[in-house]
Amino acid sequence: MKPDEVARTTIVRDILLDIAGAETALERHHVDYCCGGALALEEACCRAGADVHAVIATLIDEASKPGAQAPRDREMLSVPLVDLVKKIVDDHHARERADATSLVALARDAVAVDGASDARLAKIVALLETHFGELLPHLAFEERHVFPYVVALERAGLDGTPPPAALFATITEPIAEMIHEHETADHQLHDLRALAHDYVAPPTASDATRALYAALAEHERELVRHMHLEGNVLFPRAERLEQKVRAAFRSPRRRA
Ligand SMILES: [Fe+2]
Ligand SMILES: [Fe+2]
Structure with missing residues:
Protein backbone atom coordinates (compact mmCIF):
# COMPACT_ATOMS: atom_id res chain seq x y z
CA MET A 1 0.00 0.00 0.00
CA LYS A 65 10.50 12.37 4.70
CA PRO A 66 13.95 11.05 3.71
CA GLY A 67 14.59 9.61 7.19
CA ALA A 68 11.14 8.05 7.65
CA GLN A 69 11.39 4.88 9.69
CA ALA A 70 10.64 1.82 7.55
CA PRO A 71 7.82 -0.40 8.84
CA ARG A 72 9.98 -2.40 11.24
CA ASP A 73 7.68 -5.33 11.76
CA ARG A 74 7.08 -6.37 8.18
CA GLU A 75 9.49 -9.28 8.55
CA MET A 76 7.52 -10.44 11.59
CA LEU A 77 4.67 -11.28 9.23
CA SER A 78 6.70 -14.13 7.76
CA VAL A 79 9.17 -15.33 10.41
CA PRO A 80 8.29 -18.73 11.92
CA LEU A 81 5.80 -18.24 14.74
CA VAL A 82 8.08 -20.20 17.06
CA ASP A 83 10.70 -17.46 16.57
CA LEU A 84 8.19 -14.66 17.03
CA VAL A 85 6.94 -16.23 20.27
CA LYS A 86 10.53 -16.62 21.50
CA LYS A 87 11.27 -12.99 20.71
CA ILE A 88 8.20 -11.84 22.64
CA VAL A 89 9.07 -13.96 25.68
CA ASP A 90 12.81 -13.27 25.68
CA ASP A 91 12.68 -9.56 24.84
CA HIS A 92 9.39 -8.34 26.24
CA HIS A 93 8.12 -10.64 28.98
CA ALA A 94 11.58 -10.75 30.55
CA ARG A 95 11.84 -6.96 30.45
CA GLU A 96 8.42 -6.43 31.97
CA ARG A 97 9.08 -8.90 34.79
CA ALA A 98 12.21 -6.89 35.60
CA ASP A 99 10.17 -3.66 35.43
CA ALA A 100 7.69 -5.10 37.96
CA THR A 101 10.43 -5.11 40.58
CA SER A 102 12.44 -2.05 39.61
CA LEU A 103 9.58 0.37 38.87
CA VAL A 104 7.76 -0.21 42.14
CA ALA A 105 11.07 0.23 44.00
CA LEU A 106 11.79 3.47 42.10
CA ALA A 107 8.29 4.76 42.87
CA ARG A 108 8.71 4.03 46.59
CA ASP A 109 12.06 5.86 46.54
CA ALA A 110 10.35 8.86 44.94
CA VAL A 111 7.61 8.82 47.59
CA ALA A 112 10.27 8.77 50.33
CA VAL A 113 11.92 11.89 48.90
CA ASP A 114 9.11 13.91 47.30
CA GLY A 115 5.96 12.25 48.63
CA ALA A 116 5.18 15.01 51.14
CA SER A 117 5.00 17.64 48.38
CA ASP A 118 3.54 15.48 45.60
CA ALA A 119 0.61 13.30 46.61
CA ARG A 120 0.48 11.83 43.10
CA LEU A 121 3.58 9.74 43.78
CA ALA A 122 1.75 7.54 46.32
CA LYS A 123 -1.01 7.07 43.73
CA ILE A 124 1.63 5.99 41.20
CA VAL A 125 2.87 3.33 43.64
CA ALA A 126 -0.68 2.01 44.12
CA LEU A 127 -1.40 2.02 40.38
CA LEU A 128 1.87 0.27 39.58
CA GLU A 129 1.01 -2.46 42.10
CA THR A 130 -2.37 -2.95 40.38
CA HIS A 131 -0.78 -2.78 36.92
CA PHE A 132 1.84 -5.43 37.58
CA GLY A 133 -0.56 -7.47 39.70
CA GLU A 134 -2.58 -7.94 36.50
CA LEU A 135 0.22 -7.92 33.93
CA LEU A 136 2.33 -10.71 35.44
CA PRO A 137 -0.51 -13.30 35.42
CA HIS A 138 -1.27 -12.18 31.84
CA LEU A 139 2.30 -13.00 30.79
CA ALA A 140 2.15 -16.34 32.61
CA PHE A 141 -1.16 -17.28 30.93
CA GLU A 142 0.26 -16.53 27.49
CA GLU A 143 3.36 -18.60 28.19
CA ARG A 144 1.42 -21.49 29.70
CA HIS A 145 -1.59 -21.73 27.38
CA VAL A 146 -1.52 -19.46 24.33
CA PHE A 147 2.07 -19.60 23.06
CA PRO A 148 2.57 -23.39 23.37
CA TYR A 149 -0.65 -23.88 21.40
CA VAL A 150 0.55 -21.51 18.66
CA VAL A 151 3.90 -23.31 18.41
CA ALA A 152 2.18 -26.72 18.34
CA LEU A 153 -0.22 -25.45 15.70
CA GLU A 154 2.63 -24.36 13.48
CA ARG A 155 4.32 -27.75 13.96
CA ALA A 156 1.08 -29.54 13.08
CA GLY A 157 0.76 -27.43 9.93
CA LEU A 158 4.28 -28.37 8.86
CA ASP A 159 3.94 -32.06 9.73
CA GLY A 160 0.39 -32.48 8.45
CA THR A 161 -0.72 -33.82 11.81
CA PRO A 162 -3.98 -32.98 13.63
CA PRO A 163 -4.32 -29.59 15.31
CA PRO A 164 -3.15 -29.73 18.93
CA ALA A 165 -5.60 -30.25 21.78
CA ALA A 166 -6.47 -27.15 23.79
CA LEU A 167 -8.57 -26.01 26.72
CA PHE A 168 -10.47 -23.69 24.35
CA ALA A 169 -12.65 -24.38 21.31
CA THR A 170 -10.70 -21.95 19.17
CA ILE A 171 -7.78 -19.63 19.79
CA THR A 172 -10.10 -16.69 19.21
CA GLU A 173 -11.39 -17.20 22.78
CA PRO A 174 -8.13 -16.63 24.70
CA ILE A 175 -7.08 -13.96 22.18
CA ALA A 176 -10.23 -11.96 22.96
CA GLU A 177 -9.34 -12.18 26.65
CA MET A 178 -5.72 -11.21 25.98
CA ILE A 179 -6.82 -8.20 23.91
CA HIS A 180 -9.18 -7.14 26.69
CA GLU A 181 -6.30 -7.30 29.16
CA HIS A 182 -4.10 -5.32 26.79
CA GLU A 183 -6.77 -2.61 26.73
CA THR A 184 -6.81 -2.57 30.53
CA ALA A 185 -3.03 -2.26 30.60
CA ASP A 186 -3.21 0.52 28.01
CA HIS A 187 -5.65 2.46 30.20
CA GLN A 188 -3.31 2.02 33.15
CA LEU A 189 -0.43 3.39 31.06
CA HIS A 190 -2.53 6.45 30.24
CA ASP A 191 -3.39 6.93 33.93
CA LEU A 192 0.26 6.58 34.93
CA ARG A 193 1.25 9.18 32.34
CA ALA A 194 -1.43 11.56 33.59
CA LEU A 195 -0.33 11.13 37.22
CA ALA A 196 3.30 11.69 36.23
CA HIS A 197 2.80 15.02 34.46
CA ASP A 198 3.25 13.47 31.00
CA TYR A 199 6.67 12.30 32.20
CA VAL A 200 8.00 15.84 32.33
CA ALA A 201 9.40 16.22 35.82
CA PRO A 202 8.61 19.52 37.60
CA PRO A 203 11.67 21.75 38.13
CA THR A 204 11.58 21.02 41.87
CA ALA A 205 11.55 17.23 41.43
CA SER A 206 14.35 15.22 43.01
CA ASP A 207 16.63 12.84 41.15
CA ALA A 208 14.50 9.99 42.52
CA THR A 209 11.35 11.33 40.86
CA ARG A 210 13.20 12.09 37.62
CA ALA A 211 14.53 8.53 37.54
CA LEU A 212 10.99 7.24 38.11
CA TYR A 213 9.52 9.32 35.28
CA ALA A 214 12.25 8.19 32.86
CA ALA A 215 11.68 4.54 33.79
CA LEU A 216 7.90 4.89 33.45
CA ALA A 217 8.26 6.43 29.99
CA GLU A 218 10.52 3.54 28.94
CA HIS A 219 8.07 0.99 30.36
CA GLU A 220 5.26 2.56 28.36
CA ARG A 221 7.28 2.38 25.11
CA GLU A 222 8.23 -1.20 25.82
CA LEU A 223 4.73 -2.42 26.71
CA VAL A 224 3.05 -0.65 23.78
CA ARG A 225 5.52 -2.30 21.41
CA HIS A 226 4.91 -5.69 23.07
CA MET A 227 1.12 -5.39 22.82
CA HIS A 228 1.43 -4.24 19.21
CA LEU A 229 3.51 -7.29 18.27
CA GLU A 230 0.91 -9.58 19.79
CA GLY A 231 -2.31 -7.81 18.85
CA ASN A 232 -1.31 -6.76 15.34
CA VAL A 233 1.05 -9.53 14.29
CA LEU A 234 1.10 -12.71 16.37
CA PHE A 235 -2.58 -13.10 17.19
CA PRO A 236 -3.95 -12.46 13.66
CA ARG A 237 -1.33 -14.84 12.25
CA ALA A 238 -2.26 -17.50 14.81
CA GLU A 239 -5.97 -17.19 14.02
CA ARG A 240 -5.36 -17.55 10.29
CA LEU A 241 -3.05 -20.51 10.87
CA GLU A 242 -5.58 -22.27 13.07
CA GLN A 243 -8.23 -21.95 10.36
CA LYS A 244 -5.80 -23.25 7.76
CA VAL A 245 -4.61 -26.24 9.80
CA ARG A 246 -8.14 -27.22 10.80
CA ALA A 247 -9.41 -26.87 7.24
CA ALA A 248 -6.54 -28.97 5.89
CA PHE A 249 -7.16 -31.71 8.44
CA ARG A 250 -10.89 -31.73 7.71
CA SER A 251 -10.38 -32.00 3.95
CA PRO A 252 -11.44 -35.31 2.35
CA ARG A 253 -8.01 -35.73 0.80
CA ARG A 254 -6.37 -35.54 4.22
CA ARG A 255 -8.76 -38.12 5.69
CA ALA A 256 -8.34 -40.54 2.76
FE1 LIG B 1 2.86 -11.02 25.94
FE1 LIG C 1 -0.24 -9.99 25.88
Missing part, protein backbone atom coordinates in the same frame (compact mmCIF):
# COMPACT_ATOMS: atom_id res chain seq x y z
CA LYS A 2 1.25 3.47 -0.85
CA PRO A 3 0.62 6.35 1.58
CA ASP A 4 -1.78 8.06 -0.84
CA GLU A 5 -3.84 4.87 -0.99
CA VAL A 6 -4.73 5.08 2.71
CA ALA A 7 -8.47 5.62 3.10
CA ARG A 8 -10.85 6.07 6.02
CA THR A 9 -11.67 2.38 5.86
CA THR A 10 -8.06 1.15 5.83
CA ILE A 11 -7.26 -1.07 8.81
CA VAL A 12 -4.81 0.55 11.21
CA ARG A 13 -2.52 -2.49 11.48
CA ASP A 14 -2.14 -2.60 7.68
CA ILE A 15 -1.05 1.04 7.70
CA LEU A 16 1.41 0.34 10.48
CA LEU A 17 2.95 -2.67 8.78
CA ASP A 18 3.05 -1.13 5.30
CA ILE A 19 3.87 2.55 5.48
CA ALA A 20 7.13 4.19 6.51
CA GLY A 21 6.82 6.63 9.40
CA ALA A 22 3.31 5.42 10.30
CA GLU A 23 4.09 5.00 14.00
CA THR A 24 5.29 8.59 14.22
CA ALA A 25 2.25 9.89 12.33
CA LEU A 26 -0.28 7.96 14.42
CA GLU A 27 1.43 8.87 17.69
CA ARG A 28 1.35 12.55 16.71
CA HIS A 29 -2.45 12.36 16.62
CA HIS A 30 -2.66 10.05 19.67
CA VAL A 31 -4.26 7.34 17.54
CA ASP A 32 -3.95 4.07 19.45
CA TYR A 33 -2.34 1.44 17.25
CA CYS A 34 -1.36 -1.11 19.86
CA CYS A 35 -4.88 -2.08 20.96
CA GLY A 36 -6.79 -0.49 18.10
CA GLY A 37 -4.90 -2.16 15.28
CA ALA A 38 -7.93 -4.07 14.03
CA LEU A 39 -10.04 -0.92 13.64
CA ALA A 40 -10.63 1.05 10.48
CA LEU A 41 -8.62 4.27 10.54
CA GLU A 42 -11.78 6.37 10.75
CA GLU A 43 -12.98 4.55 13.89
CA ALA A 44 -9.52 4.71 15.51
CA CYS A 45 -9.36 8.45 14.78
CA CYS A 46 -12.87 8.93 16.17
CA ARG A 47 -11.85 7.24 19.44
CA ALA A 48 -8.76 9.44 19.64
CA GLY A 49 -10.70 12.61 18.85
CA ALA A 50 -8.53 13.08 15.76
CA ASP A 51 -9.57 14.26 12.31
CA VAL A 52 -9.11 11.37 9.88
CA HIS A 53 -8.20 13.66 6.98
CA ALA A 54 -5.51 15.36 9.07
CA VAL A 55 -4.14 11.94 10.08
CA ILE A 56 -3.99 10.79 6.44
CA ALA A 57 -2.21 14.03 5.53
CA THR A 58 0.33 13.41 8.31
CA LEU A 59 0.83 9.80 7.16
CA ILE A 60 1.63 11.02 3.63
CA ASP A 61 3.89 13.76 4.97
CA GLU A 62 5.83 11.45 7.34
CA ALA A 63 6.26 8.77 4.67
CA SER A 64 7.76 11.32 2.26
Whole structure:
Protein backbone atom coordinates (compact mmCIF):
# COMPACT_ATOMS: atom_id res chain seq x y z
CA MET A 1 0.00 0.00 0.00
CA LYS A 2 1.25 3.47 -0.85
CA PRO A 3 0.62 6.35 1.58
CA ASP A 4 -1.78 8.06 -0.84
CA GLU A 5 -3.84 4.87 -0.99
CA VAL A 6 -4.73 5.08 2.71
CA ALA A 7 -8.47 5.62 3.10
CA ARG A 8 -10.85 6.07 6.02
CA THR A 9 -11.67 2.38 5.86
CA THR A 10 -8.06 1.15 5.83
CA ILE A 11 -7.26 -1.07 8.81
CA VAL A 12 -4.81 0.55 11.21
CA ARG A 13 -2.52 -2.49 11.48
CA ASP A 14 -2.14 -2.60 7.68
CA ILE A 15 -1.05 1.04 7.70
CA LEU A 16 1.41 0.34 10.48
CA LEU A 17 2.95 -2.67 8.78
CA ASP A 18 3.05 -1.13 5.30
CA ILE A 19 3.87 2.55 5.48
CA ALA A 20 7.13 4.19 6.51
CA GLY A 21 6.82 6.63 9.40
CA ALA A 22 3.31 5.42 10.30
CA GLU A 23 4.09 5.00 14.00
CA THR A 24 5.29 8.59 14.22
CA ALA A 25 2.25 9.89 12.33
CA LEU A 26 -0.28 7.96 14.42
CA GLU A 27 1.43 8.87 17.69
CA ARG A 28 1.35 12.55 16.71
CA HIS A 29 -2.45 12.36 16.62
CA HIS A 30 -2.66 10.05 19.67
CA VAL A 31 -4.26 7.34 17.54
CA ASP A 32 -3.95 4.07 19.45
CA TYR A 33 -2.34 1.44 17.25
CA CYS A 34 -1.36 -1.11 19.86
CA CYS A 35 -4.88 -2.08 20.96
CA GLY A 36 -6.79 -0.49 18.10
CA GLY A 37 -4.90 -2.16 15.28
CA ALA A 38 -7.93 -4.07 14.03
CA LEU A 39 -10.04 -0.92 13.64
CA ALA A 40 -10.63 1.05 10.48
CA LEU A 41 -8.62 4.27 10.54
CA GLU A 42 -11.78 6.37 10.75
CA GLU A 43 -12.98 4.55 13.89
CA ALA A 44 -9.52 4.71 15.51
CA CYS A 45 -9.36 8.45 14.78
CA CYS A 46 -12.87 8.93 16.17
CA ARG A 47 -11.85 7.24 19.44
CA ALA A 48 -8.76 9.44 19.64
CA GLY A 49 -10.70 12.61 18.85
CA ALA A 50 -8.53 13.08 15.76
CA ASP A 51 -9.57 14.26 12.31
CA VAL A 52 -9.11 11.37 9.88
CA HIS A 53 -8.20 13.66 6.98
CA ALA A 54 -5.51 15.36 9.07
CA VAL A 55 -4.14 11.94 10.08
CA ILE A 56 -3.99 10.79 6.44
CA ALA A 57 -2.21 14.03 5.53
CA THR A 58 0.33 13.41 8.31
CA LEU A 59 0.83 9.80 7.16
CA ILE A 60 1.63 11.02 3.63
CA ASP A 61 3.89 13.76 4.97
CA GLU A 62 5.83 11.45 7.34
CA ALA A 63 6.26 8.77 4.67
CA SER A 64 7.76 11.32 2.26
CA LYS A 65 10.50 12.37 4.70
CA PRO A 66 13.95 11.05 3.71
CA GLY A 67 14.59 9.61 7.19
CA ALA A 68 11.14 8.05 7.65
CA GLN A 69 11.39 4.88 9.69
CA ALA A 70 10.64 1.82 7.55
CA PRO A 71 7.82 -0.40 8.84
CA ARG A 72 9.98 -2.40 11.24
CA ASP A 73 7.68 -5.33 11.76
CA ARG A 74 7.08 -6.37 8.18
CA GLU A 75 9.49 -9.28 8.55
CA MET A 76 7.52 -10.44 11.59
CA LEU A 77 4.67 -11.28 9.23
CA SER A 78 6.70 -14.13 7.76
CA VAL A 79 9.17 -15.33 10.41
CA PRO A 80 8.29 -18.73 11.92
CA LEU A 81 5.80 -18.24 14.74
CA VAL A 82 8.08 -20.20 17.06
CA ASP A 83 10.70 -17.46 16.57
CA LEU A 84 8.19 -14.66 17.03
CA VAL A 85 6.94 -16.23 20.27
CA LYS A 86 10.53 -16.62 21.50
CA LYS A 87 11.27 -12.99 20.71
CA ILE A 88 8.20 -11.84 22.64
CA VAL A 89 9.07 -13.96 25.68
CA ASP A 90 12.81 -13.27 25.68
CA ASP A 91 12.68 -9.56 24.84
CA HIS A 92 9.39 -8.34 26.24
CA HIS A 93 8.12 -10.64 28.98
CA ALA A 94 11.58 -10.75 30.55
CA ARG A 95 11.84 -6.96 30.45
CA GLU A 96 8.42 -6.43 31.97
CA ARG A 97 9.08 -8.90 34.79
CA ALA A 98 12.21 -6.89 35.60
CA ASP A 99 10.17 -3.66 35.43
CA ALA A 100 7.69 -5.10 37.96
CA THR A 101 10.43 -5.11 40.58
CA SER A 102 12.44 -2.05 39.61
CA LEU A 103 9.58 0.37 38.87
CA VAL A 104 7.76 -0.21 42.14
CA ALA A 105 11.07 0.23 44.00
CA LEU A 106 11.79 3.47 42.10
CA ALA A 107 8.29 4.76 42.87
CA ARG A 108 8.71 4.03 46.59
CA ASP A 109 12.06 5.86 46.54
CA ALA A 110 10.35 8.86 44.94
CA VAL A 111 7.61 8.82 47.59
CA ALA A 112 10.27 8.77 50.33
CA VAL A 113 11.92 11.89 48.90
CA ASP A 114 9.11 13.91 47.30
CA GLY A 115 5.96 12.25 48.63
CA ALA A 116 5.18 15.01 51.14
CA SER A 117 5.00 17.64 48.38
CA ASP A 118 3.54 15.48 45.60
CA ALA A 119 0.61 13.30 46.61
CA ARG A 120 0.48 11.83 43.10
CA LEU A 121 3.58 9.74 43.78
CA ALA A 122 1.75 7.54 46.32
CA LYS A 123 -1.01 7.07 43.73
CA ILE A 124 1.63 5.99 41.20
CA VAL A 125 2.87 3.33 43.64
CA ALA A 126 -0.68 2.01 44.12
CA LEU A 127 -1.40 2.02 40.38
CA LEU A 128 1.87 0.27 39.58
CA GLU A 129 1.01 -2.46 42.10
CA THR A 130 -2.37 -2.95 40.38
CA HIS A 131 -0.78 -2.78 36.92
CA PHE A 132 1.84 -5.43 37.58
CA GLY A 133 -0.56 -7.47 39.70
CA GLU A 134 -2.58 -7.94 36.50
CA LEU A 135 0.22 -7.92 33.93
CA LEU A 136 2.33 -10.71 35.44
CA PRO A 137 -0.51 -13.30 35.42
CA HIS A 138 -1.27 -12.18 31.84
CA LEU A 139 2.30 -13.00 30.79
CA ALA A 140 2.15 -16.34 32.61
CA PHE A 141 -1.16 -17.28 30.93
CA GLU A 142 0.26 -16.53 27.49
CA GLU A 143 3.36 -18.60 28.19
CA ARG A 144 1.42 -21.49 29.70
CA HIS A 145 -1.59 -21.73 27.38
CA VAL A 146 -1.52 -19.46 24.33
CA PHE A 147 2.07 -19.60 23.06
CA PRO A 148 2.57 -23.39 23.37
CA TYR A 149 -0.65 -23.88 21.40
CA VAL A 150 0.55 -21.51 18.66
CA VAL A 151 3.90 -23.31 18.41
CA ALA A 152 2.18 -26.72 18.34
CA LEU A 153 -0.22 -25.45 15.70
CA GLU A 154 2.63 -24.36 13.48
CA ARG A 155 4.32 -27.75 13.96
CA ALA A 156 1.08 -29.54 13.08
CA GLY A 157 0.76 -27.43 9.93
CA LEU A 158 4.28 -28.37 8.86
CA ASP A 159 3.94 -32.06 9.73
CA GLY A 160 0.39 -32.48 8.45
CA THR A 161 -0.72 -33.82 11.81
CA PRO A 162 -3.98 -32.98 13.63
CA PRO A 163 -4.32 -29.59 15.31
CA PRO A 164 -3.15 -29.73 18.93
CA ALA A 165 -5.60 -30.25 21.78
CA ALA A 166 -6.47 -27.15 23.79
CA LEU A 167 -8.57 -26.01 26.72
CA PHE A 168 -10.47 -23.69 24.35
CA ALA A 169 -12.65 -24.38 21.31
CA THR A 170 -10.70 -21.95 19.17
CA ILE A 171 -7.78 -19.63 19.79
CA THR A 172 -10.10 -16.69 19.21
CA GLU A 173 -11.39 -17.20 22.78
CA PRO A 174 -8.13 -16.63 24.70
CA ILE A 175 -7.08 -13.96 22.18
CA ALA A 176 -10.23 -11.96 22.96
CA GLU A 177 -9.34 -12.18 26.65
CA MET A 178 -5.72 -11.21 25.98
CA ILE A 179 -6.82 -8.20 23.91
CA HIS A 180 -9.18 -7.14 26.69
CA GLU A 181 -6.30 -7.30 29.16
CA HIS A 182 -4.10 -5.32 26.79
CA GLU A 183 -6.77 -2.61 26.73
CA THR A 184 -6.81 -2.57 30.53
CA ALA A 185 -3.03 -2.26 30.60
CA ASP A 186 -3.21 0.52 28.01
CA HIS A 187 -5.65 2.46 30.20
CA GLN A 188 -3.31 2.02 33.15
CA LEU A 189 -0.43 3.39 31.06
CA HIS A 190 -2.53 6.45 30.24
CA ASP A 191 -3.39 6.93 33.93
CA LEU A 192 0.26 6.58 34.93
CA ARG A 193 1.25 9.18 32.34
CA ALA A 194 -1.43 11.56 33.59
CA LEU A 195 -0.33 11.13 37.22
CA ALA A 196 3.30 11.69 36.23
CA HIS A 197 2.80 15.02 34.46
CA ASP A 198 3.25 13.47 31.00
CA TYR A 199 6.67 12.30 32.20
CA VAL A 200 8.00 15.84 32.33
CA ALA A 201 9.40 16.22 35.82
CA PRO A 202 8.61 19.52 37.60
CA PRO A 203 11.67 21.75 38.13
CA THR A 204 11.58 21.02 41.87
CA ALA A 205 11.55 17.23 41.43
CA SER A 206 14.35 15.22 43.01
CA ASP A 207 16.63 12.84 41.15
CA ALA A 208 14.50 9.99 42.52
CA THR A 209 11.35 11.33 40.86
CA ARG A 210 13.20 12.09 37.62
CA ALA A 211 14.53 8.53 37.54
CA LEU A 212 10.99 7.24 38.11
CA TYR A 213 9.52 9.32 35.28
CA ALA A 214 12.25 8.19 32.86
CA ALA A 215 11.68 4.54 33.79
CA LEU A 216 7.90 4.89 33.45
CA ALA A 217 8.26 6.43 29.99
CA GLU A 218 10.52 3.54 28.94
CA HIS A 219 8.07 0.99 30.36
CA GLU A 220 5.26 2.56 28.36
CA ARG A 221 7.28 2.38 25.11
CA GLU A 222 8.23 -1.20 25.82
CA LEU A 223 4.73 -2.42 26.71
CA VAL A 224 3.05 -0.65 23.78
CA ARG A 225 5.52 -2.30 21.41
CA HIS A 226 4.91 -5.69 23.07
CA MET A 227 1.12 -5.39 22.82
CA HIS A 228 1.43 -4.24 19.21
CA LEU A 229 3.51 -7.29 18.27
CA GLU A 230 0.91 -9.58 19.79
CA GLY A 231 -2.31 -7.81 18.85
CA ASN A 232 -1.31 -6.76 15.34
CA VAL A 233 1.05 -9.53 14.29
CA LEU A 234 1.10 -12.71 16.37
CA PHE A 235 -2.58 -13.10 17.19
CA PRO A 236 -3.95 -12.46 13.66
CA ARG A 237 -1.33 -14.84 12.25
CA ALA A 238 -2.26 -17.50 14.81
CA GLU A 239 -5.97 -17.19 14.02
CA ARG A 240 -5.36 -17.55 10.29
CA LEU A 241 -3.05 -20.51 10.87
CA GLU A 242 -5.58 -22.27 13.07
CA GLN A 243 -8.23 -21.95 10.36
CA LYS A 244 -5.80 -23.25 7.76
CA VAL A 245 -4.61 -26.24 9.80
CA ARG A 246 -8.14 -27.22 10.80
CA ALA A 247 -9.41 -26.87 7.24
CA ALA A 248 -6.54 -28.97 5.89
CA PHE A 249 -7.16 -31.71 8.44
CA ARG A 250 -10.89 -31.73 7.71
CA SER A 251 -10.38 -32.00 3.95
CA PRO A 252 -11.44 -35.31 2.35
CA ARG A 253 -8.01 -35.73 0.80
CA ARG A 254 -6.37 -35.54 4.22
CA ARG A 255 -8.76 -38.12 5.69
CA ALA A 256 -8.34 -40.54 2.76
FE1 LIG B 1 2.86 -11.02 25.94
FE1 LIG C 1 -0.24 -9.99 25.88
